[in-house]
Amino acid sequence: xxxxxxxxxxxxxxxxxxxxxxxxxxxxxxPAALVEPMRKxxxxxxxxxGLLTSAFIWxxxxxxxxLGLIADRWSRKKLLAWGVVVxxxxxxxTGLATTYAFLFFSRIGVGLGEAACAPxxxxxxxxxxxxxxxxxVLALFMMGVxxxxxxxxxxxxxxxxxxxxxxxxxxxALPGLLLVPALLILREPERGASEPSDRTTFRRHEALATTxxxxxxxxxxxxxxxxSGALLNFCAYVFATFLPAFLTRVHGLSVANSGKAAGTLYLxxxxxxxxxxxxxxxxxxxxxxxxxxxCAAVMALITVPLACIGILQPRGSLLxxxxxxxxxxxxxxxxxxxxxxxxxxxxxxxxxxxxxxxxFMAMYICGASFGPLLTxxxxxxxxxxxxxxxxxxxxxxxxxxxGLQRAMLVIPxxxxxxxxxxxxxxxxxxxDAERRQSITEGVLATxx
Numbered sequence: 376x377x378x379x380x381x382x383x384x385x386x387x388x389x390x391x392x393x394x395x396x397x398x399x400x401x402x403x404x405x406p407a408a409l410v411e412p413m414r415k416x417x418x419x420x421x422x423x424x425g426l427l428t429s430a431f432i433w434x435x436x437x438x439x440x441x442l443g444l445i446a447d448r449w450s451r452k453k454l455l456a457w458g459v460v461v462x463x464x465x466x467x468x469t470g471l472a473t474t475y476a477f478l479f480f481s482r483i484g485v486g487l488g489e490a491a492c493a494p495x496x497x498x499x500x501x502x503x504x505x506x507x508x509x510x511x512v513l514a515l516f517m518m519g520v521x522x523x524x525x526x527x528x529x530x531x532x533x534x535x536x537x538x539x540x541x542x543x544x545x546x547x548a549l550p551g552l553l554l555v556p557a558l559l560i561l562r563e564p565e566r567g568a569s570e571p572s573d574r575t576t577f578r579r580h581e582a583l584a585t586t587x588x589x590x591x592x593x594x595x596x597x598x599x600x601x602x603s604g605a606l607l608n609f610c611a612y613v614f615a616t617f618l619p620a621f622l623t624r625v626h627g628l629s630v631a632n633s634g635k636a637a638g639t640l641y642l643x644x645x646x647x648x649x650x651x652x653x654x655x656x657x658x659x660x661x662x663x664x665x666x667x668x669x670c671a672a673v674m675a676l677i678t679v680p681l682a683c684i685g686i687l688q689p690r691g692s693l694l695x696x697x698x699x700x701x702x703x704x705x706x707x708x709x710x711x712x713x714x715x716x717x718x719x720x721x722x723x724x725x726x727x728x729x730x731x732x733x734x735f736m737a738m739y740i741c742g743a744s745f746g747p748l749l750t751x752x753x754x755x756x757x758x759x760x761x762x763x764x765x766x767x768x769x770x771x772x773x774x775x776x777x778g779l780q781r782a783m784l785v786i787p788x789x790x791x792x793x794x795x796x797x798x799x800x801x802x803x804x805x806x807d808a809e810r811r812q813s814i815t816e817g818v819l820a821t822x823x
Contacts, residue, residue: 385503388564391557392496393516395459398550399492400523402466402485403431405547408531408634409540410620416540417475421617421758421779425751427482428616429744435486436739443494443732451495452563456555458495462488463551470541494732501719502564513719514653514712521645521708524615525638532619532634591730596721596807599800600714603671604738606793607710609746610678610786614704615641616747617754617779624776626693636697644704651705652712664720664808668801671713675794678706682787686780707790714797721807746785754782 406413410424446454465484472478496516504512527547534543591597618640622633652670659666685699722730758778762770 388503388561389500389512389515391554391561392499393519394550395455395554395558396492396496396516396519397523397526398459398554399462399489400520401527401550402462402523402547403489404524404527404615405466405531405543406469406482407616408528408619408630408637409535409543410616411623411630411633412535412540413478417478419475421751421754421775422748423475423751424620425616425747425749427478428612428747430479431482431486432612432739432744433486434483435490436736436744438487439490439494439739440732440736442491443729443735446491446495446498446732447726447729450563451499452558452561454491455495456558458488458491459551459555459558460488462486463548464488467545467548470544472541490735493735494729497715497719497731499564511653511657511712513715514649514656517708517711517715518646518649520611520711521641521649521704524645525640525642528619528634528638528641530634532637533631535634536629536631591722591726591733594721594807595803596800597718597730597734599796599803600718601734601737601741602796603710603714603793603800604734605742606789606796607707608738608743610707610789610793612743612746613750613783613786614707617750617783618700621779621783622693624772625780626690626696628693636693640697640701640704644701645708648705648708648710649712652709656713656716664717664805665801667713667717667720668797668804671710671717672794672797672801674706674709674713675790675797678703678790678793679787681706682790683784686783686786703786717800717804721804721810750782750785753785754778757781 406427413419414424442454442458462485465481465488468484469478469481472481497513500512500516530546531540531543534546618637619630619633622628622636623630628636652674655670656667659670681699681703685696685701685703688696688699718730718734754775755778758770758774761777762768762774765774767774
């Protein structure tokens with residue numbers, strides 16, 4: 376009976392952390408569903424729209440590093456609870472914006488709170504489940520990306536069309552009123568609780584595996600994974616930021632219908648990608664530590680033709696476009712289950728939050744922060760070129776559609792590079808995992 380209660384406690388913790396990650400990405404994504412009404416009210420161009428996301432990411436990434444270090448030393452539960460309070464309050468405040476500057480600074484504030492989520496939650500889950508179950512659990516946790524994004528699109532667009540975009544922003548903050556109390560009732564696990572060693576051995580291992588940033592940065596595989604994260608997040612944030620606008624401009628959907636269509640793509644594609652990577656990742660790890668990275672590389676290659684076909688469909692081919700964009704997102708989102716669990720194979724338990732914070736800071740600053748901004752600038756440039764080629768001095772909505780459609784081809788282009796760096800990471804991860812294991816075995820030998 377005690378074992379049943381323990382299992383129930385494990386899954387209760389997992390589900391609450393999963394729900395928090397859903398809210399994390401709901402509040403992060405809902406402005407993308409509102410791009411068109413916000414653009415028209417404030418007279419914005421695609422560069423300014425992209426900058427809203429980029430500024431959020433810069434602050435999110437920079438603040439995430441010290442928060443990750445704190446999470447390896449302090450209560451993850453308290454840190455995460457404060458993070459939820461901050462980001463939901465700032466999400467609601469966005470609804471009060473009357474200028475672009477207010478929008479800009481409120482999104483920066485959301486980044487401050489959300490930076491606490493991933494390092495604390497992934498470290499927490501790593502201490503709840505052993506290595507051979509982590510792909511499935513972390514894939515479930517990372518389904519918060521597509522599910523939260525989907526809900527942001529599903530609810531954001533229709534609420535904005537019915538009540539205005541400000542109401543959509545305020546309503547996005549409300550679930551936090553339930554999730555913070557739910558989080559505070561959970562029991563936080565001890566660090567290393569899921570490792571195959573007793574407490575004395577773990578503490579001695581912990582003394583050797585210090586959370587120094589420089590010790591973590593000496594791991595070769597981490598550099599390949601950071602590069603892969605930058606490429607993945609560049610593509611993912613381009614897709615998330617501009618997908619509703621793409622469906623509206625290129626395929627003629629309303630704000631509400633583009634939100635519903637984008638939400639469907641996010642939900643089905645992300646859940647299928649998470650289920651696939653969770654099951655396959657926990658299977659291939661028994662065949663070799665490089666299996667998860669190799670699978671992620673193959674899926675990145677599959678992304679390339681799917682993205683090209685989906686993006687280049689002309690107006691009137693909405694069904695074909697959404698099918699291939701959905702399949703593209705399946706392959707792209709499978710990255711999380713494969714790679715996030717692979718990270719935990721080569722770092723010690725008390726390094727996990729710090730490692731994830733370093734990884735998130737680098738990949739968001741180098742990838743996600745530039746994705747929407749540079750793609751927005753490219754879209755504006757290509758729209759002006761299309762207008763000039765047609766002999767028009769005015770950039771109409773038709774030319775904006777052409778510019779955005781062509782700009783989104785950065786996704787398949789960078790997916791080729793993503794496949795390459797994941798493959799290179801698969802060539803170093805075995806040695807790095809063995810190095811960590813040898814430290815553990817040395818501690819075990821000493822303890823005997």
